[in-house]
Amino acid sequence: MSLIPLIRRRTRLLAASLLAVAIAVPISAITTTADASATTGVVAAAATALPCDIYASGGTPCETAHSTTRALFASYNGPLYQIQRASDGSYLNISVTAAGGVANAAPQTSFCAGTTCTITKIYDQTANHNDLPISWGGYWKGPGPNGADVGANAMALPLTIGGSTAYGVKVSQGVGYRVDNAKNVPTGSAPEGVYMVTSSNYVDQYCCFDYGSGENSHTDTGNATMNAIEFGTACWLGGCTGPGPWVEADLENGMYSSNTGPNSSSYQGVNFPFVTAMEKNNGTSNFTLKYANATSAGLTTGYSGSLPKGYSPMKTDSSILLGTGGDNSNSGIGEFFEGAVTAGYPSDATEAAVQANIAAAGYSFGGSSGGGGTSGALHAVGAGKCLDDPNSTTTGGTQQQIYDCNGQANQHWTHTSSGQLTLTVNGTTECLDANNNGTANGTKAIIWTCNGGTNQQWDLNSNGTVTGVQSGLCLDVTGKATTDGALVELWACNGGTNQQWTLS
Incomplete structure (x- = not known):
């Protein structure tokens, strides 16, 4: 984004016949009709398919897939993230309980007892190995050594998923993760999709709580060089309606709720303990924003239309970031549980199926899912x-x-x-x-x-x-x-x- 110190901001459809994976089931069996277009096609997917299996079956495979809570492929049986404890500097990988399972967080509880732990790396579940280490910083310096960012407190965001304890990534100011020159991710004007599960419990109006693509230089290299989801109450271009927070597209030098910036009067904010945020960009003529309560099926479209003036064609770079803007603007805060970047422009049917899977995962705080519990913070x-x-x-x-x-x-x-x-x-x-x-x-x-x-x-x-x-x-x-x-x-x-x- 442009370098303005006061705010620190630098801040179609696929063919009807889609590739099937494993046991085929119609999309109607795993989605709702909240998106009118969601039922215009059929996605063949495995009965145990997870988000990246569903994206692959729709012809838009995940090129990165990050989560601290669960596997995003039914076959994934590796580490989710790495933590380091302060008492002796030792490391521990937190993995899934089984292939396609949720996080096995029990070792973390004992490993971090009596000390503090930091998330030092979030593993990529794809074959590209685009793991997210702590960012080395950028134009905006982080609070770490030599201007680097810092890692999130590993114990700061407990939750349950499918009834099992897990931990999210609580991004406070100065926290940031980044991998540069990521392998096989869309660049230039190639179509790209992004999704993440976040929360409205912890947001602010500053730049930038992002997940998606940014610049390898960690500097502002001009309009259209980013394609990331931004979630917060920032109204960068003015004229917004309602209190927010909003799912926006950080396309560099602007966080866009529409092609002109301001959101529509019907899109006044997304307030759920768990929020599904989706953005897709065909690189030349359209970007689309969607959101949902991540504990119940049904996506809502916040915007779908032309790219902003001066943003076509896109010139997206290949750094994948979490928690900061493209030039390391690090005043944004937020919570991250899972997300992926896809090659290609996902169909509405594919996105609806992914949201249905997220809703079925059973995210909750304090043992209560949905719009909030009866007990907690x-x-x-x-x-x-x-x-x-x-x-x-x-x-x-x-x-x-x-x-x-x-x-x-x-x-x-x-x-x-x-x-x-x-x-x-x-x-x-x-x-x-x-x-x-x-x-x-x-x-x-x-x-x-x-x-x-x-x-x-x-x-x-x-x-x-x-x-x-x-x-x-x-x-x-x-x-x-x-x-x-x-x-x-x-x-x-x-x-x-x-x-x-x-x-x-």
């Missing part, structure tokens, strides 16, 4: 932090705050059958409470001994807001602040990102 979507009881206090009247998510008891909330949000700290259960039964803007959100009052009852709404039953006001991060310690209050609902929450 209450994530402030706009800030990428969690609702936090300061210093685990049990003192009634303490105003609650947001703070970096840490998995501790003072961030673990339960939404009870009576509508209370309870927190058990230091052996005492407290309730989130509208101070002094307040119903006015600015009423403090505090903890107080649970008493059954309506000022302690909360609705968790499908639009991401948390509203007080008594007041009808929204739980709100004061002043749209995103820093640790920002206080939480009640305010009239206004659609702002500081009023967006997910309990997971």
Whole structure:
């Protein structure tokens, strides 16, 4: 992207007859019709086919495939990622439980006990071996030695998949992974598809939480030299509608929700604990953005149309990146669980089948999948932090705050059958409470001994807001602040990102 220091931004269809793999089943058996075009063809796929098997059967094979949670090929039986512990500098590979299986995370738990661990490499599951090591940096320097980026905390993002414990990649500012001159990936104007599973729990407005293709030089080499998914609340070209976050295309010098930049009025944000994000680009005339709740089948198209002016033909380079922009812009944050880059322009039918497989994988936080659980961390979507009881206090009247998510008891909330949000700290259960039964803007959100009052009852709404039953006001991060310690209050609902929450 162009080098603007204040923001640090440098920031068809296939033929009806498709190659079959293993046991053929019609796509109607493994997908839904949320995409109207998804049922226009038939994809023959194995009953045990995983995302990259499905892409291959559609004639658009994965040229890279990365995941810390599961195999992306039914035949894959190797390592998913590598970790290093701080206590003695030793390394450990985390592999799948069996061919086509989920991560075997149990060794990680014991290996990292009493110390910290870093994800140092994410293995490519294709025969190309385009593994992702920690990036050496770029135009924007990272916080590591000699300006390199740093690896993610290996224990920072626990989850379950198919009922088994696994860990995602929590990309904080300065974290980045990259392989240059990747083998066999699309370059120039060759058609390319990208998908990843991410989350709206941890996003920001800065550049760039990307996954896809970028420049080997780690510098901005001009329009159309990137083709990556960007996920966050950045509205780089202005005019956006709604609070976000959005699935966007980072094509270099612009994060595009459409060919002009701004998203459509119907595409105001994607708020799910697990999000499927897809982007495809035919290199000359079209790029398409899709998204879905990654725990339920059915893709939505955010945009499909012409490339932006000055971006045809594409000039995509062959570096594959995760967590930063093309010139190593590293102020973006996000969460990554799995993804792939494909050769060719995937059909709608293929993408629908991939999404159905992702939905069937069983991603969840805290044992609950779907739009959020009844117990877990209450994530402030706009800030990428969690609702936090300061210093685990049990003192009634303490105003609650947001703070970096840490998995501790003072961030673990339960939404009870009576509508209370309870927190058990230091052996005492407290309730989130509208101070002094307040119903006015600015009423403090505090903890107080649970008493059954309506000022302690909360609705968790499908639009991401948390509203007080008594007041009808929204739980709100004061002043749209995103820093640790920002206080939480009640305010009239206004659609702002500081009023967006997910309990997971």
